[in-house]
Amino acid sequence: MTMVETAVAPDMPGSAIPDAPVAVEVRDLHKSFGQLDVIKGVSMTAREGDVVSIIGSSGSGKSTFLRCINLLEIPTSGRVSVGGEEIRMKRDRHGQPVPADWRQVERIRTSLGMVFQSFNLWSHLTVLQNLIEVPVHVLKTPRAEAIERAEALLARVGLADKRHVYPAFLSGGQQQRAAIARALAIQPKVMLFDEPTSALDPELVGEVLKVIRDLADERRTMILVTHEMKFAREVSDQVIFLHKGLVEEEGHPGEMFRNPRSERLRQFLASTQ
Amino acid sequence: MDEILALLALEPPGWGGNLLRGLVSSLEIAFGAYFLGLVIGIGGACGKLWGGETTKAVLDLYTTIVRAVPELVLILILYFAGTDLINLILDYFGREPIDISGLVAGIAVLGVVQGAYSTEVVRGAIQTIPAGQIEAARAYGMSPWLRLRRIILPAMLPFAIPGLGNLWLNATKDTAILAVVGFAELTLETRQAAGSTKRYFLFYIAAGLLYLMVTLVSTYVIGRIEARVRRGLPRHG
Numbered sequence: 001m002t003m004v005e006t007a008v009a010p011d012m013p014g015s016a017i018p019d020a021p022v023a024v025e026v027r028d029l030h031k032s033f034g035q036l037d038v039i040k041g042v043s044m045t046a047r048e049g050d051v052v053s054i055i056g057s058s059g060s061g062k063s064t065f066l067r068c069i070n071l072l073e074i075p076t077s078g079r080v081s082v083g084g085e086e087i088r089m090k091r092d093r094h095g096q097p098v099p100a101d102w103r104q105v106e107r108i109r110t111s112l113g114m115v116f117q118s119f120n121l122w123s124h125l126t127v128l129q130n131l132i133e134v135p136v137h138v139l140k141t142p143r144a145e146a147i148e149r150a151e152a153l154l155a156r157v158g159l160a161d162k163r164h165v166y167p168a169f170l171s172g173g174q175q176q177r178a179a180i181a182r183a184l185a186i187q188p189k190v191m192l193f194d195e196p197t198s199a200l201d202p203e204l205v206g207e208v209l210k211v212i213r214d215l216a217d218e219r220r221t222m223i224l225v226t227h228e229m230k231f232a233r234e235v236s237d238q239v240i241f242l243h244k245g246l247v248e249e250e251g252h253p254g255e256m257f258r259n260p261r262s263e264r265l266r267q268f269l270a271s272t273q
Numbered sequence: 274m275d276e277i278l279a280l281l282a283l284e285p286p287g288w289g290g291n292l293l294r295g296l297v298s299s300l301e302i303a304f305g306a307y308f309l310g311l312v313i314g315i316g317g318a319c320g321k322l323w324g325g326e327t328t329k330a331v332l333d334l335y336t337t338i339v340r341a342v343p344e345l346v347l348i349l350i351l352y353f354a355g356t357d358l359i360n361l362i363l364d365y366f367g368r369e370p371i372d373i374s375g376l377v378a379g380i381a382v383l384g385v386v387q388g389a390y391s392t393e394v395v396r397g398a399i400q401t402i403p404a405g406q407i408e409a410a411r412a413y414g415m416s417p418w419l420r421l422r423r424i425i426l427p428a429m430l431p432f433a434i435p436g437l438g439n440l441w442l443n444a445t446k447d448t449a450i451l452a453v454v455g456f457a458e459l460t461l462e463t464r465q466a467a468g469s470t471k472r473y474f475l476f477y478i479a480a481g482l483l484y485l486m487v488t489l490v491s492t493y494v495i496g497r498i499e500a501r502v503r504r505g506l507p508r509h510g
Contacts, residue, residue, distance in 0.1 A: 070412055102416075109414035116412075120405035123505045124427045134413045137423055166505035186413065 020047040022084060023190050023221045024069060029078035031064055038064045040245040041078075046190070046238075049219040053232035053253070056242035057268060062225045063117075065242065066194050069223065070112045071105050074098065082108050083189055110138055113183030117195040119175040121167035127154065127178045128163040131185045139186065146185070153181040157211050173204030180211055191215065193224040229272045233257045241265050280472060281479060288466035288476065295462030296483050299448040302379040302458060307444045309384030311437070314391020319421070321396050332392065339389035345450055351382040352454045375456040383447055390440050398433035399425055430502040438495035445487050459483060 024046040031039040038061045046052045054062045067073040069080055071087065074097055080087045087108060088100035099105045121130050131150035135141040141149075154160050157177040167175050176196055183191055196212065197205045209231050216222060216235040226232050232239060233253045240250045241264075249256060249265045260266045281289040317336070320328045339347065356378065360370040402425065410424040452461040463480040467473040 072408060072412055106414040106416055109412060112412075114409070114412040116405060116409065118403075118405050120403070120409035122406050122409065122424055122428065123403070124430070124502070125505070133423065134415070137419060138414050168505060168507045 017047060017049050020049055022046070023048045023050070023082070024223065025079075025081040026065075026069065027079040029065065029068055029080070030076045031061070031068055031073055032076045038245055039068070039075075042240075042242065042245070042247055044223075044240060046221060046223055048189075048221050050238060051216045051220075051222045051224065051236045052238045052240065053236040054223065054225045054240045054242060055227075055229065055232055055268075056248075057271075059244075060242040061245040062242045063194055066192055066223060066225045069192060070109050070114060071099060072114075082111060106138075110134070110186055111189040112192055113186055113188030113190070114192045115176070115179050115183050115194065115196050117198050119167070119172070119179045119199070121175055121179055121182065123167055126164050126166055127159060127170070130167065130178065131182050134182075134186050150181070150185050153184050154178070157181045158207075171204060172200045173207045176200065176204075176208045177211055180208070180215075184215075189221060191220060191222040193222065193226070195225050195227060198227055227272070229257070229269065241268065243268075277475060280466075280470060280475060288462075288470070291462045291466055292459065292476070292479060292483065295457060295459035296487075298376070298456070299445065299458040299460075300487070301376060302383060302448045302451065302456075303441075303444040305376075305380035306383030306387050306447075307441055309380060310387025310391045310440065310444070313384065313388025314395045315426070317388060317392030318395035318399055321392065322399060336389045336392050339386055340393075344386055344447060345453065347386055348382050348450050348454065351385060352378055355382065375451070375454070378454075379448070379451045379456050379458075383444065383451070386447070387440060387444055390443075391437070394433055394436035394440065395429065398429035398436070401432040402428045427502075431499070431506055434495065434499045434502055438491075438499070441491060441495065442488060445491065446484065 022045055024044070026042065026044045029039050029042045030037070042061075042065055044052065044065075054065060056062045064073055068075045068078075069082070071080075075089075076097060085104075085108065088104060089097050090100040092098045121127075122133065125133060128147065128150055131153060132141075132143065132146040135146040135149070136143050151160065151163065154163050157180060159174060159178055159181065162170060162174060162178070167178065170178065180196070193212065197208050200208060205228070209228065212222075212224070213231075213235055224232065224236070236253045238250065239253045239256050241248045241256070241262075243264050249260065249262045256265065257269065260269060279287055281287055281292075283290040283293070317332050320332050324332070342350075356373050359373065363370055406428055407420065407425060410420040415423065448458050449460040451458055452464065455461070459480055463476050467476040470476070
């Protein structure tokens, strides 16, 4: 155990390639909803090629933390940088933090492929239309090129024959695979997964995890909020265990899961067995 | 029978041509007012959902008043007070008063009435869209305008079409109220034909059939539109 601890630099626990460029950096992030402090100072560094899993019980703030990275939630304080570019913030006339330039936020969001717990595919568009919507209308990719890439992605997630089907006619597992393909279609720098299997029937979890595992194997940068402990342990380079809005423990998954240092992580892991 | 056909003939002394011209005028006003109302409705719904407090208060006042006051009264107020107001403004700037065409006035007046109802229909429909779909549009970097145009408006249509369809049928019938301000739409033309010939029953039945025809065609078209925009929704529930 001592050997492992000394082998890993303390400021970047378990980074896959320790000197790779930083993809996402979060410093001292706080988020409150009214009187309720949900995130109380969390930092994280994900380098290119890293798979970072964020685990914790419900209410630990892990989803909120993820949603602060693409500003679906506006942090109360702290800094978020994507690809070395910090999201500029200011205060509005009520003293509330707001982005200084929404266009910067919109631009940065197109480099973050988000996958939601409840899929959130656009119901009025077919699967293929869902995949080309952002490339064509936001990124201004030529339509033919966007379609070609989308069809390749659908083939990859095993949905080639469903491209003209509307999302409501797909199973949950198929919808989530389509949603992952939609995220990949924007050619993101980083993939953000917000509990991607939590809304699925148990028998459909495997097909979605397989797609995510393939992405991890090709060293895609990913930040993954999950309840799937076994999966997090297998695919992650770095695990962050959040408890009540703070990092209770972080490090390399093998080490953390084998020898949890904190009592809370021990209890949490025991409860998820 | 020959006499009835003679009365309904398209060429004078028959009155059929007048009735059809009235029908065309009614439809022009209905189309114009409906689309004006739809534009007001989309703007009004966005204002009510995402506007500031002043915007919301003004829109609440607008929809409440328009929906509370009988349409006949509203049309009299808006038509006479509206033209007076415009001419007062023109006079203030030293311009000659103008004669506002019945068509433009009719479209404007009914459009304002339609707009209040459209606002509520569109607002309700937008609120029915699962929030996650709008959130996904935000997460993928769509600007507010793009979100509205590409996601929110098309996604709310299946929920709005029944209400908007009803509003279209109302629009076609509300044109009849414009008879009171002397606009030569179908109902006024019918009254003139009936009054001149004393054949009230014949002409009002004829007008009723024309209105019915408009409704039947509209219902068919609305049904087709509804089926089309509901393609993405599961067929049950």
